[in-house]
Amino acid sequence: MLNIIARLFAFGLMAVLGATETTGLGFGEVDLIFPRNGTFEPTTLMPIVFGIQNPAAVNRTYPTLNYGLWSSDLPPSNRTHWTDLAVEKLPDSDSPVSFLLDGIANDLNTENEWDFVWRLRWTNCSKPADGTTFDNELGFVEEPDFAWRAYSLGKSIKFTTKSGGARVNLTSLTTADKCDDMQAFAFNVTETMKAPSGSLKGRKCAVLQTPTPAPFPCKASVAPSAASSISSTLTSRECTAPTPVISCPAKKGGAATNAMNSQMRWWAAGLALLLLSSSGQIYV
Known part of the structure; x- marks a missing residue:
């Protein structure tokens, strides 16, 4: 059983005041780059990687993202440990594609079958006259000229770790012949409006297109330089642990x-x- 300690994270967002933006922020998307369905070589430090397309648009939906990873033979009643992606891992909102990262240390270095579940929660603001509909109400604020809804949906995959399986290569997994295998949630922010009340009071929130647009996960490709940067980041994080499970360079400060x-x-x-x-x- 993986003992992943749940941490409270959310995408941290600036409270920006102002009138409705009529141009909108356009298409945004959250893509699961890895794990992926398939069989992979057991790895001491397994990456968890999400691609964020157009973070400026996605951020206006005030999303939270978390995941669970368990051995497939673990009873559902024991699948209670979720990990939320941390505020300090927020992508740069000026980048067309950014990556949210996490690493699983010393758990997926054995042969096994695994279930990976991830869940995205987001908000949609609207004016009643704009025709926006709400089909998954989990919480809401509604006034004569403003409505706010929260949504939450999850996806899941299975994958296997086995000797002789494919090595995790983020670049090859996002090439044209494999990128369509990625799971994704897509949005089209047609405009933003300032929330007059509720937990988002004073903040600009997204008005989303209905119905939801089809995702384009192939736009979240991982170039070799980005893959190298992701690997270095995860290695650096693991090397800050009291007892890292990988070989780490000598600390410069100590030397x-x-x-x-x-x-x-x-x-x-x-x-x-x-x-x-x-x-x-x-x-x-």
Whole structure:
């Protein structure tokens, strides 16, 4: 059983005041890049990677994203540990595609079959006159000229870790012949409006197109340079753990401190010799 400690995360968003933006922010999407259906080589540090297309648009839906990962033979009643993606992992909202990352250390380095479940929650604001409909009401604020709804949907996959399976290669998994396998949620932000009340009061929230547009996960491709950056980021995070499960480079701060301590010891020894020499006494 994977013991993934749940952490409270959400996409942190700025409270931007102002009138309705009539141009909108356009198409945005959340894509599950990995894990993916298939058989993969057991890995000591397994990546969890989501692609965020047009983060500026997705952010206006005030989303939260979490996932669960369990051995397939674990009883459903024990599948209670969820992980929320952290605020500090928020993508840069100026980038056309950014990535939310997490790493599973020392759990998927054995042969097994796994269930991966992820859940996205988002909001939709509207004016009654614009014809927006709500088909999955989980919470709402409604006034004569404003309505706010919260939605939550989940998706799931199965994958296998087995010796001889494919190595995780984010670039090859997002090539033209494989990118359509990605699960995704898509949005089209036609405009934003300032919420007059509720938990979003004073913030601009998305008015979404209905019906929901079809996703285009192939736009969330991972270039080799991005794959290298993702690997480096996950390695760096794991190396901050008290007992990392991977080989980590020596800490520069520790090396510098050790060098300084060595120099201080030599300086102190030299000073002692100088003082003892001046008194005509040197003890060996």
